[in-house]
Amino acid sequence: MTAVPAWHIVARRSDESILVVEAAANGVETRRTELAVDGFASFVIDHPEIDRWVWNDTARWYPVLLDAGIRVPRCHDLRLAHAILSASDLVRDHRPLRAAAAWDAPGDVATPDQALFAFDDGKPRLPERPDEILAEFRRQQHALATAHDPDRLRLLVAAESAGALIAAELRVAGVPWDAVTHDRILTAALGSRPTAGALPSRVEDAANRVRAALGDVRVSLDSQPKLLRALHRAGLPARSTSRWELEEYDHPVIAPLLEYKRMSRLLSANGWAWLDEWARGGRFRPVYVPGGVVTGRWASSGGGALQLPRQLRPAVRADPGWTLVVADVAQLEPRVLAAISRDIRLADAARGTDLYDGIVAEGVVATRQEAKIAVLGAMYGATTGDSGRLVPALRRAYPRAMGYVDDAARVGERGGRVSTWLGRTSPDPSAGWRAVQAHASDVDAAAGSGDAARRSARDRGRFTRNFVVQGTAAEWALAWLADLRTRLWSMEPTPGPAASGSGRVFERRPHLAFFLHDEIIVHTPIADAETVATAVAESAERARALLFGGFPIDFPLDVRISDDAAKD
DNA sequence: CGCCGCCGCGCG
DNA sequence: AAAGCGCGCGGCGGCG
Numbered sequence: 110m111t112a113v114p115a116w117h118i119v120a121r122r123s124d125e126s127i128l129v130v131e132a133a134a135n136g137v138e139t140r141r142t143e144l145a146v147d148g149f150a151s152f153v154i155d156h157p158e159i160d161r162w163v164w165n166d167t168a169r170w171y172p173v174l175l176d177a178g179i180r181v182p183r184c185h186d187l188r189l190a191h192a193i194l195s196a197s198d199l200v201r202d203h204r205p206l207r208a209a210a211a212w213d214a215p216g217d218v219a220t221p222d223q224a225l226f227a228f229d230d231g232k233p234r235l236p237e238r239p240d241e242i243l244a245e246f247r248r249q250q251h252a253l254a255t256a257h258d259p260d261r262l263r264l265l266v267a268a269e270s271a272g273a274l275i276a277a278e279l280r281v282a283g284v285p286w287d288a289v290t291h292d293r294i295l296t297a298a299l300g301s302r303p304t305a306g307a308l309p310s311r312v313e314d315a316a317n318r319v320r321a322a323l324g325d326v327r328v329s330l331d332s333q334p335k336l337l338r339a340l341h342r343a344g345l346p347a348r349s350t351s352r353w354e355l356e357e358y359d360h361p362v363i364a365p366l367l368e369y370k371r372m373s374r375l376l377s378a379n380g381w382a383w384l385d386e387w388a389r390g391g392r393f394r395p396v397y398v399p400g401g402v403v404t405g406r407w408a409s410s411g412g413g414a415l416q417l418p419r420q421l422r423p424a425v426r427a428d429p430g431w432t433l434v435v436a437d438v439a440q441l442e443p444r445v446l447a448a449i450s451r452d453i454r455l456a457d458a459a460r461g462t463d464l465y466d467g468i469v470a471e472g473v474v475a476t477r478q479e480a481k482i483a484v485l486g487a488m489y490g491a492t493t494g495d496s497g498r499l500v501p502a503l504r505r506a507y508p509r510a511m512g513y514v515d516d517a518a519r520v521g522e523r524g525g526r527v528s529t530w531l532g533r534t535s536p537d538p539s540a541g542w543r544a545v546q547a548h549a550s551d552v553d554a555a556a557g558s559g560d561a562a563r564r565s566a567r568d569r570g571r572f573t574r575n576f577v578v579q580g581t582a583a584e585w586a587l588a589w590l591a592d593l594r595t596r597l598w599s600m601e602p603t604p605g606p607a608a609s610g611s612g613r614v615f616e617r618r619p620h621l622a623f624f625l626h627d628e629i630i631v632h633t634p635i636a637d638a639e640t641v642a643t644a645v646a647e648s649a650e651r652a653r654a655l656l657f658g659g660f661p662i663d664f665p666l667d668v669r670i671s672d673d674a675a676k677d
Numbered sequence: 678c679g680c681c682g683c684c685g686c687g688c689g
Numbered sequence: 690a691a692a693g694c695g696c697g698c699g700g701c702g703g704c705g
Contacts, residue, residue, distance in 0.1 A: 332701055333684055351685060353692075374686060377699055402695060406689085413698060416687045442689090442694095482691060491693035499691095575694040579689090626689045626695095 115139065116185065118163040118246060119149065119170060120239040128239045136247035150177035163187065163246055165235045167273035167399075175281045178613035180598065186270040187245050188212060188235055189400050193265060194249055199257045199532040205248045211236050212245060258532065264655060265531035268584060269400060271591035275621060276397035276407065278594075281612040282620045283392025285433075285632055287426035290673075291384050294421060299372050302381050312376060315369040322362035330369055378413060379421055387412045391428075392610045397624070404580040405533050405587075406626060415625055425623070425674035427632060430606035434619075434641045436668040437628035438586075438649065440464040443484045445582045448662040449530050450513035454506065456662045473506040474499055487511060488578050490518060490571035514574045521573025522566040529580035530656060535573055542569065581656075585664070586627060588652035593629070594621060596644040603634035623674075630674055638670045 115131050122128040127149055131140040144152050150173055153159070160182040164170045167186045174181060191212040194200050206212075214235045236242065249266075256262045296302070300310030308316065320326050328339040333350050340347050345358055352370065355363055387393050393412065401408025409415045427433045438444075443464050447455035458467035465480035474480050479495075483503045486496030487510075504511040517527045521535070524543060528534045542565055549562030602617040609616055611632065619633035619641050633641045649664050 329701095331699095334702085349684080370685085374699090378687065404695065406695065408696060410697080413687075415689075416697065418687060476690090478690060486691070486693060489691095489693035489695095491691065493693080494691045496691045496693065500693095571693065572695090579695060582689095628689085 114161060116161050116163050116246070117159045118239075118242055120165075120242040121146075121237040122239060130239060130243065132243070132246070134250060136243060136250055138243070150174055150179060153177075153179050153181070161185065163242070165237055165242060165245075167270070167277055169235075171274060171277040172281070175277060175612060175614055180278070180614045181274060182595075183267070184270050184274055185246070185249075185266065186273045187242065187249065188214075189269045189273055190249050190266045191245065192400060193269060193533055194252045194262070196534045196536065197256075197262060197532045198526060198528050198534045199262050200252045201255050201257065202252075206252060209236075209245055209248065211241075256532075261530070262532045264588075265529075265533060265584060268531075268587040268591055269405075271594065272399045272407070272587045275590055275594055275624070276399045278615070279397055279621055279624060280394050282615045282622055282632065283394040283610060283612075284425055284623050284630070285428055285431075285608070285610065286388040286391060286393040287424050287673075288384055288388050288391070290426060291388065291421060291424040292381070294424065295375070295380060295384075298420070299376055299380070309372075309376065312369065312372045315365050315372060318365035319362055319369055322360070322365060330366070331373070375418065375420065378416070379418060383412075388424075390610055402583075403536055404576050405529065405583040406579065407583075407624070414623075417625075419676050423673050423675040425630065427672050428606070428608045428610070430635060431608055431632055432635045432638050432670055432672055433622070433674055434631040434633055434638055434645060434668065434670055435628070435674050436631075436642075436645045436666050438589075439665050439667060440484075441585065441627040441664065442488055442578050442582045444662055444664055445530075445585060446488065446510050446514065446578050448657045448660050449577065449581055450510040451660060452507050452510035452513075453661070455510045456660070460661070460663055461665075468503075468506075471506065473502055488514060488575055490514075490567075490574045514578065517577045518570035518574035521576075522570035524569075525573075527573045527577050529577060529584055531581070531584045533580050533584070535576045535580075538569060582627070585652050585656055586624075588655050589648050590621065590624060590629065592651045592655075593631075593645060593648035596648060597621070597631065597641065600637060600640065600644075603637065605634055605636065608632060642668050642670060 115133060118130045118132055120128050122143060125146055127144050127146055129142045129144065129152060130138050132138050153174055162181055162184045164184065164187065166188045167184060171181065191206060195203055195206040212235065236245065253259055253263055253266065299312050303309050316330055319330060320328055323339050323343045325339055329335045336350050337347065343362060345360055347354055347358065352367060355367060395412045395414030396410045397414060398408040398410050425433070444459050447459055458464060458471050465477045465484065468474060468480040469477055474483055479499055482496045483499035486500050487503050491497045491500065520527050524538045524546065526535050526537060545562050545565050549558045597619045600619055607616040611620060619631055619637050621629060622632040623630035631641050631645065645668055646666055649666055653662065653664055
């Protein structure tokens with residue numbers, strides 16, 4: 110008979126020591142060990158049987174372990190779990206959790222050298238003492254055990270915590286980045302790297318052509334107000350300088366201006382300065398922020414990890430002897446919508462094919478492009494234009510799915526909350542929002558206040574409409590990642606060349622290298638690539654089963670094995 | 678000088 | 690073919 114798995118809770122006892130407490134699932138302590146403050150990694154190495162860690166913040170404790178060459182199987186991240194549980198409508202009594210408000214402090218983004226030692230930066234700090242850690246763990250375990258649907262919420266907390274581990278690991282592994290390819294792309298697009306303070310030749314040339322077309326050799330192209338006034342002087346009645354509006358006009362300045370804006374964007378966002386700062390040592394190491402978006406999506410901080418332009422993807426390049434497995438899910442969000450609404454007809458249209466093609470095949474709309482616009486419009490709440498025009502056809506064909514998002518929108522417009530499939534609940538409306546609504550319903554409300562109230566109500570309705578879909582898609586993606594992480598770890602280390610930039614833990618094993626909402630990149634020894642590709646697909650199926658059980662929706666992947674991550 | 682909001686645009 | 694959701698970042702310019 111095996112014992113019930115214990116949790117191991119790590120906390121800061123004093124400036125000199127940390128404490129590891131072994132506890133049962135109900136939080137009752139069974140053993141405690143005191144360690145020197147720098148003894149955590151060696152303790153973990155000496156206790157490989159420990160497989161479930163509890164800590165206040167993964168970004169605080171895990172980088173130290175990774176740096177020491179240690180990977181942890183699973184954890185319970187108290188900060189992330191607190192954020193979910195204290196807001197979730199599946200939790201019956203939020204009061205104990207909400208009273209522990211110090212847990213709402215934002216997470217630290219710590220590097221290994223500062224994680225355990227930097228204490229005096231003035232930022233709000235998470236609780237870290239043993240009594241505080243244990244008390245919160247017990248509050249959370251109680252909230253989970255007594256929740257309306259404990260299994261779903263436990264799955265969500267486990268997936269969120271696994272995501273925190275993965276985010277730390279992604280930073281250690283990094284995206285294998287070929288600076289030579291990046292430089293070649295920049296040079297082809299912008300001209301060769303200029304000396305400091307100068308513009309690359311092609312950017313300078315485009316700027317000169319814009320100024321010539323405007324008849325103004327001095328105008329600043331980087332200042333929106335100045336550029337807009339210059340356009341007006343040249344006879345263009347533009348209301349903004351955004352690309353989609355400029356494209357409407359027929360004028361000699363438009364082509365070079367759009368060219369300038371495109372090049373200027375590449376230069377300032379991902380030019381040579383970015384290359385110098387973010388791609389040192391053959392790796393791009395983005396800072397991911399798990400749970401950084403209210404819907405549960407990850408955010409990023411620094412480096413623009415979630416905005417890498419497609420143009421630069423050829424610079425993502427496997428190490429010698431290694432390759433990349435690049436996988437993304439086709440139409441993740443509408444598939445999730447079919448599943449959470451139990452809309453069999455939409456699931457049928459999605460099965461075994463491109464979901465948009467499936468909708469066309471059912472005769473709902475005429476073309477794939479129309480299907481795409483209609484589906485996006487339905488999930489985002491479009492009301493005007495072609496998208497708004499196409500949504501009613503979708504509503505007739507898929508009343509369950511559309512009813513689900515329409516209901517979510519109605520709840521949001523009234524000021525209510527909605528929840529994802531696993532129980533992440535949307536935030537309450539702000540005090541300002543409620544005041545606008547209350548003011549509009551006053552008998553002597555000023556003319557126009559009703560319009561403002563209706564507008565902000567509809568804004569919030571679009572948010573809650575999208576929340577249920579985007580948030581559940583994020584849950585599916587976390588489950589996919591977490592399961593894949595385990596499968597990859599079960600593979601044998603490679604006897605071939607090491608991926609020396611990927612850190613001690615990963616340099617001889619297939620490892621996740623990039624994640625972007627519905628896409629992953631695995632960096633793998635060439636010999637393991639097919640096995641990895643199979644694992645990626647099996648994990649997608651496992652995620653489907655974990656979230657949606659027997660409901661017949663599938664999540665088809667586009668999986669490519671390639672030395673670089675160029676798209677199409 | 679730093680801070681902050683706005684604009685525009687990259688990603689899903 | 691639309692301008693509907695969620696983000697982060699760079700550059701500018703107003704403000705204290």
